[in-house]
Amino acid sequence: MAQWLRISQMLQCLPDDTINNLYPPSAFPIEVRHFLAEWIERQRWDDFALENVEQESQARALLDQTISMLQSIAQQNGNVVDRMKLMQISRNMTMFQQDSLQFTVMVREILTKERVLLGTPAQMPNPPQFQQYPNIESSFPNMQDVDHLVLKVIEVQDIRQKMHQLQEELNWERQNYERLQGPIQQNGLDHTKSEIQKLQNHIQKLEYNVKAMATKRFQLLKECVDCLDQCQTRLISRLKAWRWDQHKATIGQPFDENLNPLQTWCEQLLGVNGKLRQELMLIGEPIPELEERLGKLLQVLIESSLVVDRQPPQVIKTQSKFSTTVRYLLGEKVAPGKPVVLKAQIINELQARNLSSVPGDNVGELINNTAILEHNTSSKSTCATFRNMSIKKIKRADRKGSESVTEEKFALLFSTEINITGCDTPYRIQDRVPFMVSERVPWRMMYSTLNSKFTSEVLTHHNLDQYNQHFLAQKIFDKPDFADDFSNILVTWAQFNKEVLPGRPFTFWQWFEGVMELTKKHLREYWSEGLIFGFIGKQHLHLILKDRPNGTFLLRFSDSEIGGITIAYVSATDNGGQKIQNIQPFTKRDLEIRSLGDRIRDIDHITYLYPEFPKHEVFKKFYTEPQASPVGGYIPVSLQTKVGTEASSDTPPPLTPLPESPHSAVGFPSVSEDMDLDIDKLLESLHQ
Incomplete structure (x- = not known):
């Protein structure tokens, strides 16, 4: 609370833009800091870092507690405006539930920035990292760090200039002292002795001031190098986070691809490094420790500023064209003069893990694998674009055991030699496509990825819910009776897409992808409106339907075949009891013939969508209107879905008998499609 009291007073003197950068309205508005000030300052935010995935559950607990406290404060607030504002903020903060570590790192950064503004920066155990959030300034909050560093450098320059002036004055007074030495030796005049004593005192004072300022100058230089090191560490972390965000964008997660703020940050740090190296040279005597640190920081900055702006496809076939763009921040x-040419080459996984030197063994041949680094003045970007690259051939390693060709990974390595203005030596820089795949990950991360992939592929905002998550975990781990939390159980690559599911001829990913494709092509609106329950196990299904009236149904994805959706419903037994029936799954082919809405309308056994929505109200918009009578006197024909005994008892029989469904043997009521004849039209046609 003490920190907030001090910072809140300081905020009144700051412009609105600075305050909004410090407390981004779309993610962590200032109201959160104000109403939860005491509680926030009691938590250990400094312990969190994005790379520590084991902290996810702890971070989630803090996020949930934050939201809960905001809701509680809102309900107790007598001001309706504040109450509505706090409730809206609490709802907005649920966007962090997919990655709560991002929330804790953001709060850590806000508190760190407050301490910097107060002049008491904390010692951070881990370098800060950043993630783009919706509508948040991409430079938040690191630009203030750079501004603070620039002010320190200006102070060093100012001290150096004052020292120079003092040194000039000292040199002049020493000359005067030498000039006055002659008369005192010759005449011994008292007034000359007095002048000399006064001059000696002044010289001693000047010498003391010069020495004191030299000590302060050195201390400030060291602080500047420390601060530069911290700022650059944060920049590198942010670049890594940008690359990771870019990687996650391939599965549909939101991604702010704008590199301009990071480019500005790189340029500012390069400028600061150059000024500090100049200040060291102007000292006139070597300071090896600081010179070496600045040299290493410069090298890391120059080498880290090469970024693959536009990634090539993740899967590339030989003899096919592809493109990519590499940007140099x-x-x-x-340095002007010689053009900078980037070269691309293919490397295998072993070479990618040992990039200390240029790979010697050539594992593949690339066509059109060079491009010139060119500057675009309008966009202020410097890029090398590889427009028509192609893999001519590739040398694969010997496979062992059950390894498949798709499990062998390669990367593109981009490299060049570059000269930077103000630097004496050229630098060899390189970047490559990141492709490291963990052998196993916690289920919570796997589920988050599956959810992102599903919603992006289906083009929907309706996420998988907690019931879907639990069933998917039960399926991938083959634990249908496990009711506890799966979050921290590790999923292996083999469980995901190598080993077939128990009793099935397909892997988990093949099955999940089939559901995703079916939903994308035929069920998007149904899913987006929450009409499909989705992934649910048989035990849970029976639990929620057992007490519902006959005819209650829900839509779930088939767990026995790829790309199917089935209708589970409550029906009566012969002895007056109830049972749960699962209709034979509808596949892509089935829904191309007749839509899901029309099939639901056809089946008289089902009347209420779980829990109690009349089916004709919720599905009416999906029903197909009857077609007008065709011209020429033809008898109109329509398709209708029949379930179980309906199909065998109806008259007239189908014009073309359908074969028995192969799924009827696994407990699904069979489904057939009858062609109904319009009898009135038939009689009218015969009469004519």
């Missing part, structure tokens, strides 16, 4: 600082 320090492009405007490249």
Whole structure:
């Protein structure tokens, strides 16, 4: 609370833009900091870092507690405006539930920035990292760190200039002292002795001031190098986070691809590094420790500023064209003269893990694998675009055991030699496509990825819910009776897409992908409106339907075949009891013939969508209107879905008998499609 009291007073003197950058309205508005000030300052936010995935559950607990406290404060607030505002903020903060570590790292950064503003920066155990959130400034909050560093450098320059002036004055007074030494030796005049004593005192004072300022100058230089090191560490972390966000964008997660703020950050740090190296040279005597640190920081910055702006496809076939763009964030600082040519080459996984030197063994041949680094003045970007690359051939390693060709990974390595203005030596820089795949990950991360992939492929905002998550975990781990939390159980690559599911001829991913494709092509609106329950196990299904009236039904994805949706419903038994029936799954082919809405309308056994929505109200918009009578006197024909005994008892029989469904043997009531004749039209046609 003490920190907030101090910072809140300071905020009144700051412009609105600075306050909004410190407390981004779309993610962590200032109201959160104000109403939860005491509680926030009691938590250990500094312990969190994005790379520590084991902290996810702890971070989620803090996020949930934050939301809960905001809701509680809102309900107790007598001001209706504050109450509505706090409730809206609490709802908005649920966007962090997919990755609560991002929330805790963001709060950590906000508190760190407050301490910097107060002049008491905390010692951080881990370098801060950043993630783009919706509508948040991409430079938040690191630009203030750079501004603070620039002010320190200006202070060093100012001290150096004052020292120079003092040194000039000292040199002049020493000359005067030498000039006055002659008269005192010759005449011994008292007034000359007095002047000399006064001059000696002044010289001693000047010498003391010069020495004191030299000590302060050195201390400030060391602080500047420390601060530069911290700022650059944060920049590198942010670049890594940007690359990770770019990687996750391939499965549909939101991604802000704008690199301009990071480019500005790189350029500012390069400028600061150059000024500090100049200040060291102007000292006039070597300081090896600081010179070496600045040299290493410069090298890391120059090498880290090469970024694959537009990634090539993740899967590339030989003899096919593909493109990619590599951007250099320090492009405007490249020394003029010789053009910079980037080269791309293919490397295998072993080479990618040992990039200390240029790979010697050539594992593949690339066509059109060079491009010139060119500056675009309008976009202020410097890029090399590989427009028509192609893999001519590739050398694969010997496979062992059950390894497949798709499990062998390769990467593209981009490299060049570059000269930066103000630097004496050229630097060899390189970047590659990140493709490291963990052998096993916690289920919570797997589920988050599956959810992102599903919603992005289906183009929907309706996420998988907790019931879907639990059933998917039961399926991938083959634990249908497990009722506890799966979050921290590790999923292996083999469980995901190598080993077939028990009793099935397909893997988990093949099955999940089939559901995703079916939903994308035929069920998007149904899913988006929450009409499909989705992934649910048989035990849970029976639990929620057992007390419902006959005819109650829900839509769930088939767990016995790829790409199917089935209708589970409550029906009566012969002795007056109830049982749960699962209709034979409808596949892509079935729904191409007749839509899901029309099939639901056809089946008289089902009347209420779980829990109690009349089916004709919720599905009416999906019903197909009867077609107008065709011209020419033809008898109109329509399709209708029949379930179980309906199909065998109806008259007239289908014009073309359908074969028995192969799924009827596994407990699904069979489904057939009858062609109904319009009798009135038939009689009218015969009469004519």
